[in-house]
Each structure stands twice: as structure tokens, then as C-alpha cells.
Amino acid sequence: MSTTRPEKIRINDLHAFYGESHILHGIDLSIGQGELVTLLGRNGAGRSTTLKAIMSMVGRRTGSIVINGTETISMPAHKIAHLGMGFCPEERGIFSSLNVEENLMLPPAVRSDGVSVEEIYDMFPNLYERRYSQGTRLSGGEQQMLALARILRTGANILLLDEITEGLAPVIVQKLAQVLLQLKERGLTILLVEQNFRFAAPIADRHYVMEHGHIVEEVYAHELEAKTELLNTYLGV
């Protein structure tokens, strides 16, 4: 599937370390433009670390990470976003010393055609109503919307999203699924770390299954049914 589309992310033999601990052991993956790909796996399998390694937020990383045709393995961390990357961390990263609007406007634009502030407030009316509230006073769902809206505004067209449904009410999870499908229609490329398989399965094109810092399986959407047994073993559901 990815072979027919321009490649947005290609990772070869990626190793990542925090201090002395060796977390990723040679990851290979590739994501084409407009694809929505998930990283599945148990806690501690290295899924979040993979996203952080792409953003150069780990202690040390080796191998190759090509984003939009540019090798980034030795690039300073602050330059990576400007290749069109948007990162939404697991803990959401809403700044408590900034109000909602300041949080929204904080990340600098990385491309010119970001989602406008009006469009964002249309998409998430709650954020508009609470734009002068302290960022961390929002509900969990609203904070997640804000964390997502914040990187959409920058024009990022490759999104790395870490556990965005964690701890949220089903109605909000549904809303997030809608938003991700809208973004996919716009041609954005999304790499999603997700625990909630039922959220990820209907919207993703492909899944990578991780275990102990390795990618152990690649599953296309159309193979899901055939490989259910296998996935259950890996994910322990």
C-alpha cells in the first residue's frame, strides 16, 4: 500500500537509548502520504519511545530516520518539527502557565497551510468558550482536543499521536475518530500509538505490532479478521 504513495517517513535500523537502557532494537518502518498507521503493543513495548525517537526526544538514537526525503538522525531536535511534524505527547503537554489560547498559538508554524484558528474553534467549540481559562483547567477531553488543535494550527502534515484516547469518555473518543478521518481526507499522514484497538481498527490503514523494542508484525486493515488470533496473542487482550 505504501509503495504507491510518496513516502513521508522511512525508518531503518533505529536504536534508541535512555542513558544506559537500550529501548529500541532496530526498528524498520515506512509510512506513505495520507496513511494512518498505528503502533500496537503492550505497555513498555517501545511504542511511545518510537515516536519520541522520531522527534529526537530520547537520550541517544542511531540508525536512519528519513522524513520527507531528509535524513534527520543527526539533526538538532528543534529542526525536526520544521519538516512538517506535529507531535502530541501521551501526557498531552498542556502548559499550566499558559491559557487555552496561548497554548493553541504557542507552537510556531512549520508549514504555511495550517488549519486556521477560526476553523479550529469551529471544530472544537469548547476551546473557543474556554479560550481564556488556564490550559490545565480544561477537562481531559478538552485538553486532548487542545493538544491536537495546537499541532494542526502549525500546518504539520505528519502527525505523531501518542495514546490520544487514553482515559477519555466514549463520546469524546468517537469525536476524535471523526477528527482523524477528516485529517486523513485532507491528506495528512498519521502515526498513532494506541492502546484502544477498537478505536484504531476501523480508521487505520495498517498496524505495526511492537514487542520488546522490535516490530514483530505488520498487519494491513484487510487482514485484520484473518489475523485476529495472532493480534490477541501479541496484545494480550
Added chain:
Amino acid sequence: MATFLGINLFGLFGQLLVGLINGSFYALLSLGLAIIFGLLKIINFAQGAIYMLGAFGAYLALQYLGIGYWAALIVVPLVVGLLGILMERFLIRPIANEDHLYSLLLTFGVALVLQGLFTHMFGSSGLSYAIPDALKGGTKLPFMYLPNYRAWIIIASLIVCVGTWWMIEKTKLGAYLRAGTENPALMQAFGINVPLMVTLTFGFGVALAGFAGVMAAPVYSVSPDMGSNILIVVFAIVVIGGMGSIGGAIITGLGMGIVEGLTKYFYPEASNTVIFLVMVVVLLIKPAGLFGKEA
């Protein structure tokens, strides 16, 4: 003599004025410390020495370069800020990943070196710097005589403090700074050059001390130990206000100046210790400081 309920108003207002002047310097210095602590998480022990450097900068600029007070007020903080940038880049950054205790000791060492160097070159007796012509003289108010230069100190430091507060709390640049204080790694992932921001912030915090030094040159004696004397009080003020609060640093600085001034009038014997007494009380009641966030 004007009195009210047995209080000598001339004396009271006079001491209040001295308190406000001292408070202005406390505010400028603790503001710089708070800004640096916020982003770098280090306590800059060299802040006092840099204040001294600012005063000497003004003195030397006048003696050897013919640069007068007004130009020095701009040029000296810039030069001092640049020295701060070099200090952050080449001394502090190499040990930034170590325990913050190391950078604290490093800045303490820098302070001792600077103070020793200036004592060696200029002796410890102190030099005088004339009040600029435009600010000579004073105004007679109903209860006191207000020297123009002292009024200028209060106004100028208020402008600089409020301007800095506004920049940090109300502008985009300040939002970067506040966010960088909270989560520098995420700011990098958003595409912000955090190491550059750290360097410039250190430079700015240090430049504030340089500015205070130039302001102080005409009122205090320009001497190598002027920094270490004031720094101890400023540290107590930072503890009272709470580390990392910008507005808190300013308000506490001015407030403690006034408390000191009032004590000088009502019970002069305690005037040198009153700030430390307040510190003890605040630490007992609110350990994070008056404006600090509880951990």
C-alpha cells in the same frame, strides 16, 4: 518639625524613601534571579558580582571612554548581558546536565573571581560616580525633600520591572519562556530552539543586574563588595517571594525595601535583620514562599 501622633513625618518619609530605593534594587536583582531560575533551574550566585560589574562598567566607561551616565545605562547592560551569554555558553552549558549544585557552585566561583579581580585592581575602599547633571537637585514635598536622582531610580526600576513582567506574562515571547520553563523537551519538539532561548534568557537576567549596577553607581559607593553585600539580602527576598514567580519577585523586592525602611525608623537596631526575620516566618508558614507554587 512636622509631627503626627508623635511621629516625625520627615524622618518617616525619609526612611520610606530609602526603603523604596533599596527595594528598587532588590526588585531588579531578584527579578533577574527569578527569570534565570525559571528556565535554567540554577541559582545564579554571580548575580551580585554582575551588579558590581555594572557599577564598575559605568565608572570605567566614564573614566576611560568618556561614555556618560545615559549612554552607560544602555551600553553597560548590553555588554554585561553579552558576558552573561558567554558565561552560559562556555561555562554553564557544559555542565547543564549535571546536578544543578555544580552550576550553583560554578556561579559562586565566578562571583568570587570577579570580586577578587576588582579588589585587586581598584582596592576595596570604593569609588564615587557623580549624579548626572539632569538629575541633580531635588523637589521639596510637604513632608520631605525628594532628590531627583532617587525619584528617577524608583521610576526607572519600576518601568523596567513592569516592562519585564509584561513581556513575560503577556507576549508571545513570554509564552515561549513560560512554556520552556515547564517542558523544554516538548518545546524543542514544537520547533523552538530551546538552547538558544536559554542562552538569551541568561543574558537578559544578567543584563538586569548590570542595569541595576549602573543605576546604583551614583547613590552607593562603587566597590568590589557591593554585590556580595546586597546579594545575601536578595536571596532572602527570593525565598520570601518564592522562586520562579516573576510578579512575586518584583512585589517582594519593593515590599521588603519598605519593610526595611519602616524598621529603620521605628526600631533601627533591627533594620539589618528584619528581612531575615520575615524570611524565617514565611518559611515556617508558607515554605514555598508568598508567591511560590506549593510543590
